[in-house]
Amino acid sequence: MIRKFTIALALIAAFISVSNKAVAQCDTVANACVRHMTNKYISDGQHYRALLLDKEIAEFQSTFYGGTTYRIAACSGLGDGNIVFRIFDKERNLLFDNSEQKYAPYWDFKFVSTLDCTIEAQIIPSKAPSGCAVMMISFKQ
Amino acid sequence: MNHKKYLKLALVGFVLFSATAVITSCGDPKKVEETEEEPVDAAKDNLVSVNGELFSIPSPLQTSILLKSSGANYSKDILNLTSHLPSYSTEYKKALNLGVYGADLGYVIIYGQTQDALGYLNASKRLADDINVSGAFDANLMKRFEKNMGNNDSLLAIFTSGYRATDSYLKNNDRNAVSGMVITGGWIESLYFTLNILDKDFKNKNVIIQRVGEQKNTLDHVIKLLTPFYQNPDMTELTELTDALLELYHEFEDIEVKYTFVKPTTDVANKITTINSKTDVKITDEQLKNITEKLSAIRQMIIN
Numbered sequence: 418m419i420r421k422f423t424i425a426l427a428l429i430a431a432f433i434s435v436s437n438k439a440v441a442q443c444d445t446v447a448n449a450c451v452r453h454m455t456n457k458y459i460s461d462g463q464h465y466r467a468l469l470l471d472k473e474i475a476e477f478q479s480t481f482y483g484g485t486t487y488r489i490a491a492c493s494g495l496g497d498g499n500i501v502f503r504i505f506d507k508e509r510n511l512l513f514d515n516s517e518q519k520y521a522p523y524w525d526f527k528f529v530s531t532l533d534c535t536i537e538a539q540i541i542p543s544k545a546p547s548g549c550a551v552m553m554i555s556f557k558q
Numbered sequence: 559m560n561h562k563k564y565l566k567l568a569l570v571g572f573v574l575f576s577a578t579a580v581i582t583s584c585g586d587p588k589k590v591e592e593t594e595e596e597p598v599d600a601a602k603d604n605l606v607s608v609n610g611e612l613f614s615i616p617s618p619l620q621t622s623i624l625l626k627s628s629g630a631n632y633s634k635d636i637l638n639l640t641s642h643l644p645s646y647s648t649e650y651k652k653a654l655n656l657g658v659y660g661a662d663l664g665y666v667i668i669y670g671q672t673q674d675a676l677g678y679l680n681a682s683k684r685l686a687d688d689i690n691v692s693g694a695f696d697a698n699l700m701k702r703f704e705k706n707m708g709n710n711d712s713l714l715a716i717f718t719s720g721y722r723a724t725d726s727y728l729k730n731n732d733r734n735a736v737s738g739m740v741i742t743g744g745w746i747e748s749l750y751f752t753l754n755i756l757d758k759d760f761k762n763k764n765v766i767i768q769r770v771g772e773q774k775n776t777l778d779h780v781i782k783l784l785t786p787f788y789q790n791p792d793m794t795e796l797t798e799l800t801d802a803l804l805e806l807y808h809e810f811e812d813i814e815v816k817y818t819f820v821k822p823t824t825d826v827a828n829k830i831t832t833i834n835s836k837t838d839v840k841i842t843d844e845q846l847k848n849i850t851e852k853l854s855a856i857r858q859m860i861i862n
Contacts, residue, residue: 440730443730447726456711459617459619459714459715460715460719461616461718462619462660462718462722462744463614463615463617463722463725464729465614477613477614478613478614478779479614479616481616482616482769483837486830506835507817510819510835512822512831512833512835513824513831518826524830524831525828525830525831526831526832526833527831527832529833529836530833530836530838531768532833532835533775554614556617556620558711558714
């Protein structure tokens with residue numbers, strides 16, 4: 418009975434440990450990523466993170482208002498150039514691909530008109546097989 | 559020792575361990591077969607949702623910035639009174655109104671009404687503490703805010719960092735329903751500003767009206783954000799709110815939205831891409847009236 422209890426406790430501890438490690442890794446990446454957002458940019462107040470394995474791609478939908486300049490930063494690990502991110506419009510036209518800009522960790526976007534977009538982010542396989550991908554969106558006042 | 563029970567326990571533990579190691583958010587990623595030369599490609603099969611949600615909701619601050627730049631004057635009477643705070647006794651009301659007061663705080667800062675800012679910041683802190691968002695509005699943040707009164711840019715940076723910390727904490731702790739409610743409260747309040755300011759006299763009303771019509775997709779995203787909790791027996795009020803938002807969405811359905819793709823232009827040296835595509839929204843007076851009525855009723859439901 419005690420042996421069973423000990424094993425169960427060890428498994429639960431391992432479960433919590435891995436979970437906390439994942440969160441801590443993402444916190445570290447987020448803290449490194451925030452340096453790309455200078456004082457001129459205001460955070461949108463939300464938090465975008467995903468643990469990606471193999472060639473998984475994180476996708477989310479966003480609306481960008483016309484007449485506004487946004488900065489989008491995408492990070493993984495402590496250095497730059499580990500993530501490819503792409504922006505598509507609702508007709509799946511490619512609006513931006515950071516792989517065409519030497520995997521720049523951030524880029525600014527000036528929207529002439531309000532648009533609903535999809536952002537996809539993927540860790541570059543040659544950089545790391547898996548990891549935490551963090552995305553940040555800010556806008557210029 | 560019973561070996562069968564031991565194996566069952568070990569199997570359960572292994573499953574738990576493996577599940578945690580995969581991903582912390584909801585989603586069902588499918589693996590694509592790897593080849594040595596396969597490029598980094600947006601294969602739909604590999605898509606995962608981010609943090610258990612698929613959507614980003616525009617910040618209420620952007621609405622306040624638009625109102626000010628359009629020539630609308632500061633109007634304190636459109637804000638939620640901080641005196642309502644003691645009446646928010648459930649997590650549902652606290653989370654929604656944390657979003658509401660956040661939108662109000664952003665509005666007063668944008669308009670430079672710092673005499674009102676501290677009241678809204680205190681209200682936000684109180685609600686964040688009440689819903690156990692550990693440290694998002696800590697003593698250091700409060701001190702920095704007071705120290706920077708009069709410097710709007712600093713105040714905006716400080717208060718948005720508090721809200722991002724709130725969102726981060728909630729999602730890291732799988733409190734996605736509460737996170738969704740905070741975001742929803744902020745969106746409802748910012749749309750309320752937009753609709754009510756149209757009663758006032760100022761120059762660029764067409765831009766504001768256009769912004770109302772542009773909320774169609776955002777409302778769709780808000781509803782989808784709350785959908786995972788729909789008809790959860792422990793969240794009946796949230797289900798009622800979602801039903802009310804669905805009713806509101808019916809008023810947006812017939813709004814004409816015309817999209818035209820135009821190729822973007824990139825300035826590599828300055829790391830900026832101009833997105834030239836156009837969205838044109840046509841919203842009638844009748845649609846505006848109906849949206850105003852329904853949105854106002856929803857807001858009353860959450861602030862009272």
